Amino acid sequence: MPELIEKYYSLKELWKDLPKLDKSRKYLAGGTDLSISMAYGEDDSKVWVDISDIKELSVIEERGKEIFIGACVKISEFEKNPVIKKWAPALTESVKYYASPSIRNTATIGGNYANASPCADGVLAMAAMDAKVVLNLKGRRRILPLLSIVKGPKKIDLRKDELVEGFLIAKKKREALFFKMMARKRFGISKAGLCICYQKEKNALKEAAISLSSVAPSVIRAPKTENFLKNRIITPELIRQACEIIKNEISPIDDIRSQAYYRREIVSVFLERALGKIFS
């Protein structure tokens, strides 16, 4: 355990006190990743700065043409929140695949992002909705495309003390499907995942945004497949071709969770299932 856990309830208090804390300080949200890092001896910070009850970080609200999701919103909130269900259906779809109910009640969306895991389910869902991340350092904000600062497993380009304040998602009509392959039916980390957000028009896809997890060092999009599908009449032959394109668009690796060849196959199976479901 760190020597000290310092808890804050507002950003104003946080920015005022932060310079007084030991330089090794680290933010603590739900602690579901941080506690594992600590258990494996990967965290040597002397102070954890508990942000989980900062009120500005715990809201979900409509802001003009976008919705804002605070970094400390718990994953379980995505299941029933009406704003999320209406404007960010990929997050609602993702919840049932996300760990166990007890983890979902503790883990936050900001922690899921800042931990920069290639298998992060919340990031997978937000990436398919073209989310932006809002960063805050002592009141100075940067708003960036979601995946632009995620560089690889546990590697994210945050400045010292820069806080993930939340995420912005455009209020746009979209439907979503979420797929995740695990070693077990539930409560597992993904071998590969696919999320598709789409707008359908008769028998074509007016728009399709596809994100993938666990097939690259970070969550990625599949732009070649997206472009191939856009505004095309969906036929069995077109689905077959799209599945080939997505397989060749990724470069997964073998690791303890799965093998590269299987990851390619399962991603194409997910796409086939998604298109089959959308046009059934």
Ligand SMILES: Cc1cc2nc3c(=O)[nH]c(=O)nc-3n(C[C@H](O)[C@H](O)[C@H](O)COP(=O)(O)OP(=O)(O)OC[C@H]3O[C@@H](n4cnc5c(N)ncnc54)[C@H](O)[C@@H]3O)c2cc1C
């Ligand atoms: C048993 C178990 C099962 C799991 N299953 C899944 C799963 O199915 N899918 C999945 O995606 N993940 C899973 N996880 C991983 C984890 O639960 C998620 O990544 C979770 O969302 C992390 O959020 P947290 O609030 O617990 O983060 P924390 O552990 O508090 O923080 C994680 C990291 O992010 C930093 N951080 C946190 N918040 C901020 C912020 N606002 N700004 C800047 N930095 C910040 C912390 O300093 C730390 O480095 C699982 C974990 C466990 C232990």
